[in-house]
Amino acid sequence: MIPSVLAVLYVVLLVLAAAAAAGLSVAAWWRPTPPLVYASVAAVAAALLLSAVPAGDPGFAVDALITVLALAAAIVGGGPAATTALRMATRGSVADGDHGGIIQDGSEVLRGGTAIGLLERLAVAAVIIAGFPEGLAVIVAIKGVGRFTELDAAAPRERFIIGTFASLIWAAACAGIAVLARA
Structure with a gap:
């Protein structure tokens, strides 16, 4: 009886962390x-640690709930994480534009980062959860090609790399919660 109580407690803690x-x-x-x-x-770190504990199959409904929660965290949480990483890296040395980009030589570059980031994190989390990690290469390639013309100066390149890595790492970590919980 005690192992089943511990299993239920584990599932409750995992769902609460997610x-x-x-x-x-x-x-x-x-x-x-x-x-x-x-x-x-x-919270993501705690959920990752809990999901890494081998505790058996929690069932389809719990897996689905954890997957939805992990996707939500992956998609929306990566924006603030990337912004925080960029602020830490640039320390106010780059002027922000009116449309979410940065001012470079009098014009705004890297606009639309919020929308692109949301889609990027959705795609990253989806390919990881679906078990298709090769899709990550496609996502990074599409993003790089799409931004190529804006990356001629050092400041946009640096911002692009830092923001992309922060966003990708965040989405992968959140997707890892769902993947590990199913294992």
Whole structure:
């Protein structure tokens, strides 16, 4: 009887950690302050650690719930995480434009990063959860080709690389929650 109680407790803790990761990611999206971003990072880390514990199959419904929560965290949480990483890296040395890009030689480059980031993280999490990690190469290639003409100066290149890596790492970590929970 005790092992089943522990199994139920484990599943409850895992779902709560995944829900905290998703909830804090959404909160950081709406109010991107460093404490909320750091809290969402901690929640994702906790969910990853819990999902890595080999505890058997929690069942289809729990797997589906954890997958949805992990996808939500992956898609929305990566924006504030990437923004925080960019702020830490640039320390205010790059002027932000009116449309989400940066000012480079009097014009705004790298616009549309929010929409591209949402789609990128959805695609990254989806290919990992679907068990098709080769799709990551396609995603990175498409993003690089799409931004190629804007990457002629050092500041946009640096911002592109830092933002992309932060976003990809975030999405992969969140997708890992779902993948490990199923294993």
